Amino acid sequence: MMAADGGSTLMIEKEFPKTEKKKTKYDVIIIGAGPAGYTAGIYCSRARHDTLILSGILPGGQLVNTTEVENYPGFENGVMGPDLMIVMRKQTERMGTTIIDDEVIDVDFRHKPFKILTASEEYECRAVIIATGASPRKIGIVGEQTFGGRGVSYCATCDGPFFRNQELVVVGGGDSAIEEATFLTKFASKVHIVHRKDQLRASKVMQERAFSNQKIQFHWNSEVSDITGDQKVQNVILNDTKTGQKTTLPVGGIFVAIGHEPNTKIFANRVELDAQGYLVLKDHTKTSVEGVFGAGDVHDHRYRQAITAAGYGCMAAIDVDKYLTEHKA
Numbered sequence: 138m139m140a141a142d143g144g145s146t147l148m149i150e151k152e153f154p155k156t157e158k159k160k161t162k163y164d165v166i167i168i169g170a171g172p173a174g175y176t177a178g179i180y181c182s183r184a185r186h187d188t189l190i191l192s193g194i195l196p197g198g199q200l201v202n203t204t205e206v207e208n209y210p211g212f213e214n215g216v217m218g219p220d221l222m223i224v225m226r227k228q229t230e231r232m233g234t235t236i237i238d239d240e241v242i243d244v245d246f247r248h249k250p251f252k253i254l255t256a257s258e259e260y261e262c263r264a265v266i267i268a269t270g271a272s273p274r275k276i277g278i279v280g281e282q283t284f285g286g287r288g289v290s291y292c293a294t295c296d297g298p299f300f301r302n303q304e305l306v307v308v309g310g311g312d313s314a315i316e317e318a319t320f321l322t323k324f325a326s327k328v329h330i331v332h333r334k335d336q337l338r339a340s341k342v343m344q345e346r347a348f349s350n351q352k353i354q355f356h357w358n359s360e361v362s363d364i365t366g367d368q369k370v371q372n373v374i375l376n377d378t379k380t381g382q383k384t385t386l387p388v389g390g391i392f393v394a395i396g397h398e399p400n401t402k403i404f405a406n407r408v409e410l411d412a413q414g415y416l417v418l419k420d421h422t423k424t425s426v427e428g429v430f431g432a433g434d435v436h437d438h439r440y441r442q443a444i445t446a447a448g449y450g451c452m453a454a455i456d457v458d459k460y461l462t463e464h465k466a
Contacts, residue, residue: 162261163189169268171198172443173433175225176450178234184458190236197222198270246426266453269400271434280364288370288390293317303389306373314394315339322352331356422453
């Protein structure tokens with residue numbers, strides 16, 4: 138190259154790395170990365186569909202906050218919840234599923250391809266599986282967070298066997314609370330039901346069963362004000378809502394059973410939800426929008442188990458495969 142003064146100038150050409158355009162179009166996008174989402178990813182990828190999982194802000198779902206899991210098949214000596222989710226994720230990735238740890242903030246199911254908007258990108262797909270799960274309602278006190286996984290539980294079926302011959306607290310007054318308390322009497326020496334009102338919301342049959350159980354003691358007009366202990370739960374402090382009197386219960390654990398909230402806020406007015414916010418499914422795993430499917434606790438408010446969520450993930454993926462086969466692009 139000639140310089141302006143007629144001399145020659147050597148131009149050094151720098152090689153800049155080529156930036157590859159981020160892949161944003163997939164056959165299937167799975168929203169959520171718990172047992173349902175990972176299982177769906179395994180099945181969709183094995184069916185040779187280009188599959189993306191958007192994990193959200195808590196990859197692994199509720200199991201990442203669970204200690205030992207004894208009731209998931211295939212683990213003779215049990216498995217830690219986070220470890221189970223790590224294994225599931227690795228298996229899903231090995232099958233060819235792309236997993237991105239990003240949170241979905243909006244969806245557009247009005248036209249095809251569907252559009253999924255995250256905090257950093259917009260994706261398109263031909264089919265969607267919603268597997269965002271549900272979150273247990275919490276009491277909202279510091280001790281609840283401090284002792285999470287160390288005596289504070291939200292699932293008697295999952296954790297009850299770990300509390301044999303101990304006194305336990307169950308918080309709540311509905312069917313779920315009474316069912317949890319009754320189940321726990323199989324293992325506990327005594328179960329204290331703490332309810333903020335002076336009568337239960339549970340069905341009469343459930344109430345009669347609890348009132349006749351000699352292992353169950355009721356604490357009416359009471360709320361849990363604190364949870365204390367050394368490394369694990371040792372005491373639950375109750376507050377009488379009428380008198381303000383404090384009572385300390387020496388217990389080994391506390392089970393919070395005041396309901397669950399499905400993680401479906403972004404899907405309001407996008408797909409049909411029931412009065413509690415759960416996905417309404419028709420014909421197994423289909424939602425009200427053709428091409429959008431649901432799996433796991435996001436619709437299942439009865440069983441709420443890792444194994445049933447995984448089962449629903451399998452079902453949704455098989456239904457997606459059938460849908461994509463019948464609606465080839």
